[in-house]
Amino acid sequence: MNSNQIRQVFLDFFKSKQHVIVPSAPMVIKNDPTLMFTNAGMNQFKDLFLGNAPVKYPRIADTQKCLRVSGKHNDLEEVGVDTYHHTMFEMLGNWSFGDYFKTDAISWAWELLTDVYNIPKDRLYVTVFEGSSDDNLGFDQDSYDIWKKFIDPSRIIKGSKKDNFWEMGDSGPCGPCTEIHVDIRDDKDREVISGKDLVNQGHPQVVEIWNNVFMEFNRKADGSLEKLPAQHVDTGMGFERLCMVLQGKKSNYDTDVFSPIISKIEEISGLRYKPEEAGHKQAEIINVAMRVISDHIRAISFSIADGQLPSNSGAGYVIRRILRRAVRYGYQSLNLKEPFLFRIVPVLAHQMGEAFPELNAQKLLIEKVVREEENSFYRTLEQGLKRIDQVCINLVSSKAKDVDGKTIFELYDTYGFPVDLTSLIAKGYGLNIDEEGFKKELEVQKKRSREAAAIDTADWEIVAEDGREGGNEFVGYDSYEATTRILRYRRIKSKGKEQFQIVLEQTPFYPEGGGQAGDTGTLTIGGEHLAVTDTKKENGIIVHFTDKIPADLTGIVSARINENKRLLTENNHTSTHLLHAALREVLGTHVEQKGSLVNEEQLRFDFSHFSKVTDEEIRKIEEIVNRKIRENISRKSEVMPLDEAKKLGAMALFGEKYGETVRVVIFDPAYSIELCGGTHVPSTGRIGFLKIVSESAVAAGIRRIEAVTSVMAEKYVNAQLDMLAAVKDHLKNPKDPVKAIDDLQESNSILGRKIEALLREKAHTLRDELIASAKEVNGVKVITQKIGLDSAEVIKDLAFDLKNKLEPLFLVLGAELNGKAHLTVMLSDALVKDKGMNASDIVKNLAKEIQGGGGGQAFYATAGGNNPSGIDNALKKAGTLLS
Numbered sequence: 001m002n003s004n005q006i007r008q009v010f011l012d013f014f015k016s017k018q019h020v021i022v023p024s025a026p027m028v029i030k031n032d033p034t035l036m037f038t039n040a041g042m043n044q045f046k047d048l049f050l051g052n053a054p055v056k057y058p059r060i061a062d063t064q065k066c067l068r069v070s071g072k073h074n075d076l077e078e079v080g081v082d083t084y085h086h087t088m089f090e091m092l093g094n095w096s097f098g099d100y101f102k103t104d105a106i107s108w109a110w111e112l113l114t115d116v117y118n119i120p121k122d123r124l125y126v127t128v129f130e131g132s133s134d135d136n137l138g139f140d141q142d143s144y145d146i147w148k149k150f151i152d153p154s155r156i157i158k159g160s161k162k163d164n165f166w167e168m169g170d171s172g173p174c175g176p177c178t179e180i181h182v183d184i185r186d187d188k189d190r191e192v193i194s195g196k197d198l199v200n201q202g203h204p205q206v207v208e209i210w211n212n213v214f215m216e217f218n219r220k221a222d223g224s225l226e227k228l229p230a231q232h233v234d235t236g237m238g239f240e241r242l243c244m245v246l247q248g249k250k251s252n253y254d255t256d257v258f259s260p261i262i263s264k265i266e267e268i269s270g271l272r273y274k275p276e277e278a279g280h281k282q283a284e285i286i287n288v289a290m291r292v293i294s295d296h297i298r299a300i301s302f303s304i305a306d307g308q309l310p311s312n313s314g315a316g317y318v319i320r321r322i323l324r325r326a327v328r329y330g331y332q333s334l335n336l337k338e339p340f341l342f343r344i345v346p347v348l349a350h351q352m353g354e355a356f357p358e359l360n361a362q363k364l365l366i367e368k369v370v371r372e373e374e375n376s377f378y379r380t381l382e383q384g385l386k387r388i389d390q391v392c393i394n395l396v397s398s399k400a401k402d403v404d405g406k407t408i409f410e411l412y413d414t415y416g417f418p419v420d421l422t423s424l425i426a427k428g429y430g431l432n433i434d435e436e437g438f439k440k441e442l443e444v445q446k447k448r449s450r451e452a453a454a455i456d457t458a459d460w461e462i463v464a465e466d467g468r469e470g471g472n473e474f475v476g477y478d479s480y481e482a483t484t485r486i487l488r489y490r491r492i493k494s495k496g497k498e499q500f501q502i503v504l505e506q507t508p509f510y511p512e513g514g515g516q517a518g519d520t521g522t523l524t525i526g527g528e529h530l531a532v533t534d535t536k537k538e539n540g541i542i543v544h545f546t547d548k549i550p551a552d553l554t555g556i557v558s559a560r561i562n563e564n565k566r567l568l569t570e571n572n573h574t575s576t577h578l579l580h581a582a583l584r585e586v587l588g589t590h591v592e593q594k595g596s597l598v599n600e601e602q603l604r605f606d607f608s609h610f611s612k613v614t615d616e617e618i619r620k621i622e623e624i625v626n627r628k629i630r631e632n633i634s635r636k637s638e639v640m641p642l643d644e645a646k647k648l649g650a651m652a653l654f655g656e657k658y659g660e661t662v663r664v665v666i667f668d669p670a671y672s673i674e675l676c677g678g679t680h681v682p683s684t685g686r687i688g689f690l691k692i693v694s695e696s697a698v699a700a701g702i703r704r705i706e707a708v709t710s711v712m713a714e715k716y717v718n719a720q721l722d723m724l725a726a727v728k729d730h731l732k733n734p735k736d737p738v739k740a741i742d743d744l745q746e747s748n749s750i751l752g753r754k755i756e757a758l759l760r761e762k763a764h765t766l767r768d769e770l771i772a773s774a775k776e777v778n779g780v781k782v783i784t785q786k787i788g789l790d791s792a793e794v795i796k797d798l799a800f801d802l803k804n805k806l807e808p809l810f811l812v813l814g815a816e817l818n819g820k821a822h823l824t825v826m827l828s829d830a831l832v833k834d835k836g837m838n839a840s841d842i843v844k845n846l847a848k849e850i851q852g853g854g855g856g857q858a859f860y861a862t863a864g865g866n867n868p869s870g871i872d873n874a875l876k877k878a879g880t881l882l883s
Ligand code: SER
Pocket: 039, 040, 041, 042, 093, 166, 211, 212, 213, 234, 235, 236, 237
């Protein structure tokens, strides 16, 4: 069976056991502050386990894209080094929400593996939970007894809490689990050591393939376990490992999931993947690199397809680091000195596009984004190489032995240099590296980012007797207020600040989502007013953020949103829809939404488009939107099945999770139809007017438009007109202001040229005076002088002139330029090469005296500063540097 068939058989099997097959949830999570990426199939069902949301289908099965690169489940360091861990992998899963339990779960798992997939029974082992005194839990006798019906007791292994009690994170649903392991070694090896002794021992051919978790508890924030209202099943089978077993391979990377990708890497690098030579050091370096790259390109591509671009923070930063890790392996181990990852994308899309259409649909965009990231990282790598060479040269000249931890960390953090690369280069200069020092720096950074990310969340306090569930009823499409009650609340601490999250039975507060900012407003309870500072949706539940909780928790709540803010936000949201349609009309239907932010101030819309939007196009887009505003089109919104909405022409976005039914917002069926949960104007006239204020690039192939509407557009236009009036006023109200500015510029440049000629004359005289004043110190001609030349250009020419005239030269010039201090350092090549001196380092040091900074090259550098009275001190200091 090829991998696509293997996946299908799994889904068909559970369909035949009355499971509803659902699509994979996006891999990048958008509404759970405790989790950046989906790391297990069960994530999307967390609230069903906890009883916080109603169960629609008691039996579900799917294949889920997972990424384990951060938090509790992080396999990054294992990836590539071994043959069976991945950053991104598919998890095949079946779930029971309060329906079947251990008996069915275990017997179906056994039936599928042995009867359908035909895995020989004598290659399978199972583990069951032995119990744990920490949590006061006993041996999982039930699972053991069920397994005994299928498998010899000698093949059942008792496992500790570490292996056989599954938890999603530090808190959340959890329970004992039973795992199925498979031994795929050759018969000869199996005779020597029993597979049983290798279970959970990190052997690459005796691996876990399926985990059946029996969700019975909720781990509370205080560490205690609470029995869940119902019992559930959560299973997860590693798809890539299953393919390895069924295709008779010894490694995940030898299956058809990876082999086309590895072949492509072989083609690009001209090197061979030789797993059979794993014992050979050089071959293994290449093997590991090829595995890392083939794994990482999947994680990167799927994330971008889910709408997550590489960036400097959060989930985007994780993706950037994975991409850089792949490039580094290619650079270091496969000698790939130019972008290569993007060339693998089409192979991946071809391989997996059938099961995950988002890859095919966005292939071009993924390629462009990856290529651009690679380009910029290669530039960084080159800068890093220059930096490390410079550091090593300096260290050698100062007779130091070690590259210090701070520098290794800087190379690692800023330039993406792994420690072993730094070490290799340092060795070339006869230097060692301070690895301990590096580890300390790394620890400091990790601690810093942990603290920055830490959100402390207490357990829910149930206020109403029936308040455990619900809190999802949004009534804010039609009204701005509601009379309701508090169901539950909890305390959270983020960045040291304490806040509360309150769940109401009904709410007019729109939770941040679909780009639209969350509502703010007031809750009034028993005469007490609580400000709601934000509203979000977390795991499907609407939570209101407040700074305190009311004295009377059970009283009647009058919930009212800030209406003005909502109206302005709605203007911008509807305008975003109108803009989207206009963009597609003017630029083409390749335009797809890639990100959106809508608040009371403005709208920001990111979309795929491969070149700059010209001024003319912007003008056209604006004209269309404003025409649609003036047409005063009424809104129509309807809830309908997803398929029907697509038929109408609505576009579903990749990386968004849609239910079976969706809300469709229409402004003229011939113009704008969008899937949208947001709030909108009743008719477009209320928007008044839209003005695009900027167009820019966000990433390769992605543009951003920012615009303002209604009062903000008016303010913007007035501010522009005020500026124009001020400009005219300064020009003494000429008839033609543009011509007046041109004239001014011209006379200014004539004057500039005249002044420069005068300054050059002065510089000429000055040069001779400086040469005459040069002192000899240890055979070097030293000039440290303050000069009266008010032009950086002329000073630069003077310095180069002197360099040609005096040899060897140590020159430091100070000057005041437009009231600011300016320093120039020029060194003869001999001082740089033979003495290891560096003008850039010197000028940085001297710049402290003028309260400034600077830099440049090793032989020539300049600095500027705010303290001209420090110039004399800087020159005095410079005078001491050679003696
Ligand atoms: N949640 C379990 C796991 O991730 C089973 O799906 O292993």
